[in-house]
Amino acid sequence: SLVAATASLASAQTFAPRTWQSSADIDGTFLSKSATTVTIRLTDGTTKALAISNLGDEDRRFLRNVKSVSLPYRTWTRTWRNREGVPASETFQAALMDITGFDSPLSQKHAVVVRSDDGARRGYALADLSPADRTYVSSVAANFPGPPAPGDGAQYGIDWKEYNPSSPGERFNYKVTDHFVFYWGNSVQSDATNWNSPAFRQMNFDFFEKVWNYTKSIGAPMPYASSSSKKKINVYITRTGLSKFPDGFAFASDAIIVAPAAMLEGSSVVPHEFGHVIQFYTGGFQSNDNVGWYWENHANWAANSFIPGLALALGVYADRQHYEIDSSRMNYGSWPLTEFFADHPRLDRAFGYDVWKRAARDSNGVATETPLQSFMHRGVERGVFSGDGVQGFGDFVGQMAAHNATWDYTYQQGYLDTLNYQFNQGIPSRTYTMLQPVPDRADWFRPVYSQAPRQYGSNTIELNVEPGVTEIRATLDPIADETLGSNWRATLVAVNAKGQARYGRMWRTGTGRLKMKPGEKAMLAIVAAPDQYALQPFRPGYTAKRRFPYEVRFQRCSPSSVPAGIRNHDNVPGRFHANGGGFVAASASVASTAYVGPNAQVLDDARVGGNARIEDHAVVGGQATVSGAAVIGGYAYVRENARVEGAARVRDYTLVQQSARVLGNARILEFVNVQGDGTVGGDALVKGFGDVYTGSSTPVGGGTVIGQDAEIYFDGAGSSIDYGTLYGFNDSYFLANDRQDNRYLYAHWSFTKPRTRILIDDQTDNDGVLRGDAAFALDGARQVLDFNGRNAYVALEGHAADAAGLTFDVQMLARSTKAEQRVFAFAGPGGKFSFTPRDASGKAAFTVTSGSTTQFVQADRPVPTGTWQRVTVSYRAGSVKIYLNGTQIASSTAVTIAPDAIRPNAGYLGRDAGTANPFNGQLYDMAIYRKAFNSFSQLVPPYTR
Numbered sequence: 001s002l003v004a005a006t007a008s009l010a011s012a013q014t015f016a017p018r019t020w021q022s023s024a025d026i027d028g029t030f031l032s033k034s035a036t037t038v039t040i041r042l043t044d045g046t047t048k049a050l051a052i053s054n055l056g057d058e059d060r061r062f063l064r065n066v067k068s069v070s071l072p073y074r075t076w077t078r079t080w081r082n083r084e085g086v087p088a089s090e091t092f093q094a095a096l097m098d099i100t101g102f103d104s105p106l107s108q109k110h111a112v113v114v115r116s117d118d119g120a121r122r123g124y125a126l127a128d129l130s131p132a133d134r135t136y137v138s139s140v141a142a143n144f145p146g147p148p149a150p151g152d153g154a155q156y157g158i159d160w161k162e163y164n165p166s167s168p169g170e171r172f173n174y175k176v177t178d179h180f181v182f183y184w185g186n187s188v189q190s191d192a193t194n195w196n197s198p199a200f201r202q203m204n205f206d207f208f209e210k211v212w213n214y215t216k217s218i219g220a221p222m223p224y225a226s227s228s229s230k231k232k233i234n235v236y237i238t239r240t241g242l243s244k245f246p247d248g249f250a251f252a253s254d255a256i257i258v259a260p261a262a263m264l265e266g267s268s269v270v271p272h273e274f275g276h277v278i279q280f281y282t283g284g285f286q287s288n289d290n291v292g293w294y295w296e297n298h299a300n301w302a303a304n305s306f307i308p309g310l311a312l313a314l315g316v317y318a319d320r321q322h323y324e325i326d327s328s329r330m331n332y333g334s335w336p337l338t339e340f341f342a343d344h345p346r347l348d349r350a351f352g353y354d355v356w357k358r359a360a361r362d363s364n365g366v367a368t369e370t371p372l373q374s375f376m377h378r379g380v381e382r383g384v385f386s387g388d389g390v391q392g393f394g395d396f397v398g399q400m401a402a403h404n405a406t407w408d409y410t411y412q413q414g415y416l417d418t419l420n421y422q423f424n425q426g427i428p429s430r431t432y433t434m435l436q437p438v439p440d441r442a443d444w445f446r447p448v449y450s451q452a453p454r455q456y457g458s459n460t461i462e463l464n465v466e467p468g469v470t471e472i473r474a475t476l477d478p479i480a481d482e483t484l485g486s487n488w489r490a491t492l493v494a495v496n497a498k499g500q501a502r503y504g505r506m507w508r509t510g511t512g513r514l515k516m517k518p519g520e521k522a523m524l525a526i527v528a529a530p531d532q533y534a535l536q537p538f539r540p541g542y543t544a545k546r547r548f549p550y551e552v553r554f555q556r557c558s559p560s561s562v563p564a565g566i567r568n569h570d571n572v573p574g575r576f577h578a579n580g581g582g583f584v585a586a587s588a589s590v591a592s593t594a595y596v597g598p599n600a601q602v603l604d605d606a607r608v609g610g611n612a613r614i615e616d617h618a619v620v621g622g623q624a625t626v627s628g629a630a631v632i633g634g635y636a637y638v639r640e641n642a643r644v645e646g647a648a649r650v651r652d653y654t655l656v657q658q659s660a661r662v663l664g665n666a667r668i669l670e671f672v673n674v675q676g677d678g679t680v681g682g683d684a685l686v687k688g689f690g691d692v693y694t695g696s697s698t699p700v701g702g703g704t705v706i707g708q709d710a711e712i713y714f715d716g717a718g719s720s721i722d723y724g725t726l727y728g729f730n731d732s733y734f735l736a737n738d739r740q741d742n743r744y745l746y747a748h749w750s751f752t753k754p755r756t757r758i759l760i761d762d763q764t765d766n767d768g769v770l771r772g773d774a775a776f777a778l779d780g781a782r783q784v785l786d787f788n789g790r791n792a793y794v795a796l797e798g799h800a801a802d803a804a805g806l807t808f809d810v811q812m813l814a815r816s817t818k819a820e821q822r823v824f825a826f827a828g829p830g831g832k833f834s835f836t837p838r839d840a841s842g843k844a845a846f847t848v849t850s851g852s853t854t855q856f857v858q859a860d861r862p863v864p865t866g867t868w869q870r871v872t873v874s875y876r877a878g879s880v881k882i883y884l885n886g887t888q889i890a891s892s893t894a895v896t897i898a899p900d901a902i903r904p905n906a907g908y909l910g911r912d913a914g915t916a917n918p919f920n921g922q923l924y925d926m927a928i929y930r931k932a933f934n935s936f937s938q939l940v941p942p943y944t945r
Helices: 002-012 057-067 131-139 190-196 198-217 269-282 293-306 314-319 336-342 351-357 371-381 390-404 412-423 732-738
Strands: 018-021 025-033 037-042 047-051 073-081 087-100 110-115 121-125 173-176 180-184 233-237 250-252 256-258 435-437 444-447 458-465 471-478 488-495 501-503 510-515 521-528 550-555 557-559 574-576 583-585 671-676 689-694 705-713 725-730 745-749 768-771 775-779 782-788 793-797 805-814 824-828 831-836 845-850 853-858 869-876 879-884 887-892 906-909 920-929
Touching (some): 025 047, 025 057, 073 131, 073 412, 087 121, 087 131, 121 412, 180 198, 190 198, 198 269, 198 293, 269 293, 269 351, 293 336, 293 351, 293 371, 314 412, 336 351, 336 390, 351 371, 390 458, 390 488, 390 521, 471 488, 471 521, 521 550, 550 557, 725 732, 775 920, 831 869, 845 869, 853 887
Parallel strands (some): 180 233, 233 256, 671 689, 689 705
Antiparallel strands (some): 018 025, 025 037, 037 047, 073 087, 087 110, 173 180, 250 256, 444 550, 458 557, 488 501, 488 521, 574 583, 745 920, 775 782, 782 920, 793 906, 805 869, 824 906, 831 845, 845 853, 869 879, 879 887
16 A cells, blocks of 8 residues: 555655654654654664654654655755855755646746655755756656646536626627636737737636646635535736726736736736635635735735745745734735645645635624634644644744744745845845844843834844854743733754754743754744734834844854845955055045945945945945945945935944935934935934835935834825834825824833833833833832832833934932932943933033043032932033923033934943942933923923823
């Protein structure tokens, strides 16, 4: 029998040793499998039987793959290109288990094999295999005939819905196939002339039927499957003169509306749109604002299923994996969620349709559960999850994130080919999370807050493993919000030279471990997997969608500090700039007064003038221009025809390109991509993660703040934007609501949302982390934050105070007259600044230190103790003012060090930038404005912020 033959083949083949995740990790080589146990050979030569019920999903995936083999193992050879675009090849042992796909201009036939070195199931394009391999595949092709034609076309009648040949009116053409009726007109447009070809039309008639047959073969609920009156699906060809369907590229619901330009041979559009047809006829996920993202997501998965190795929009998802997994801003690319379910060792491809067919709905057909809830509930029904499915789904997404580290799926190479293209564009990759040192915790790291994952979002961190290490460890310290049921999943991943992955045990908090083998690299995958599921509306407000921050410490490894994909000047003629020592291409121009740091680069025809500074690992390329006192730092890349001038700052991992201009005191920070032909100026701040499409008719300036996974389209938005807190997807429609005057307000901690470890910012994601014994307390009816004068403080991100001018406004109660306590402090490479309610001479003071220079402003009195006081500090170069309850108590022009000269990367409430000078008292309602107001009257009162 086939089962006996499969068992015999598996037993005869020698597999590579692997780590089995039973009740304990056990290293051994697979020997055989029964219904309930698997027998392995241990490293000492003895054998051991393991209960399959105790094995993890990776072990079950291995056993499923081995069981699927019915042909002998043989030697294969394949070639490909690695992440750097360098050709590579390998020879390996594997058994053919399937032949999938088809050859066309847009697709390739694949051989699906089970490898003996890791037991993985892999699909390789025949074109990447050796001639001997292709000959072998051809010789055994009869074993894999593919899905048969169902032969049920006669059961399907025609629904003459929009056009009927027996009715008077518009003349049209039509063609009837087993399951479709195609309609087209008699006036084909110039961009649709391929439809005039009978061969092109016949190819499509056949292709649509091929899509139907495949979809039915994997267990999808076909249209009218349970109906006694089955109907063929109508297909209306646009751009051919049909008056009711004159235009449109491709749409589908009960019918398909498609242009010939979308119907090229091997087109992914056809299976995508047919996926929508299946969705429609299941009746699932209808008329609910929280389900729309999954329609396109699932349709792209349907296309990916039909065309092996296809990776539609995968790069968008790869870059945005920290978004909530059901975000509409990556829904075309996050289809690996469904693919990972389809590849689960206890599920199948039909599960990707079962979640639609069985999705809960009310009597009117309105969805009463989201796609993620349907995954959870269907998983429970299939015995994959338990309880309400939330915990199991969290584990599942944790496993998927670990697989995403190397895109460990059947058609891995096709996915990598798509992503590798992105890595070779000279642009810092956003696929991997770049951890930053935690300023107040030595040897700990954290993601930039804007890249901390949202619900079921993930971070992938590349690790540098120390030479000769046999085990690495990572200790996860989640910064939990108890109101969200915060939880995480973390997995260490080892990757060998072939790109094959091994997985450590997944854990939630504390320390995870992974044994390492010679030559392996390592990654860490972390997922936000809360204990309670929460809906994630489309645009609920800037801070409404919560993040799941964490801190992590490593042993015998460290997080990579260099993003993938950055440019270098190998083989580029040039010189090293006298002012700074950085590289300048011979074709580029840099003024002698400009600075180019030792690791920075100015390439192509770029120009750097004035007193501009190109620092750190930043790159200026193309025909870009940087001038004035602008600073480009971090791994930022300014290219094409972009211009950065004035006192603007572009840093971290940002990209400024096309013809965008950044000027004035504008800040471009973190992982933002600014493009288009418009300007960002004034004191505007663009931060976080995302894409900002500027427009020439809509300059952005003033106190505008843009952030929180932005995708903003300014072209056509009208007049200039000088204020507002803009976030998420935003265009001319949403800008009308978001253009509210924020009065330069950037951070506002109202202290009204008490948490054990988090101080929530109500304004723009400037959440702080409570340290030591910092804790919320009640003062009458209001919540305040209590500092004990010893170890209690709040750690903030430095960008909260990175601006050319600042105003701090806080309600405080000091309990002690001890001198030099710090209410707030910010520090960076350029120095630090802080405020004390009582200095050594007994007066309130604001102090700025840069290098060996200290400048300060002293008030004429201290901040009184024992009662609540409102303190306001306005600070810019040449002007510092201190107010007490609205009355000015200090003013000086002696402080000439600008706030942005400090380049703050850390902030603190309740202590100095070091461990000294802790505050003994309480704080309530603190705000930071990105402007130094000239008078107290310009402030908005705390209670109406």
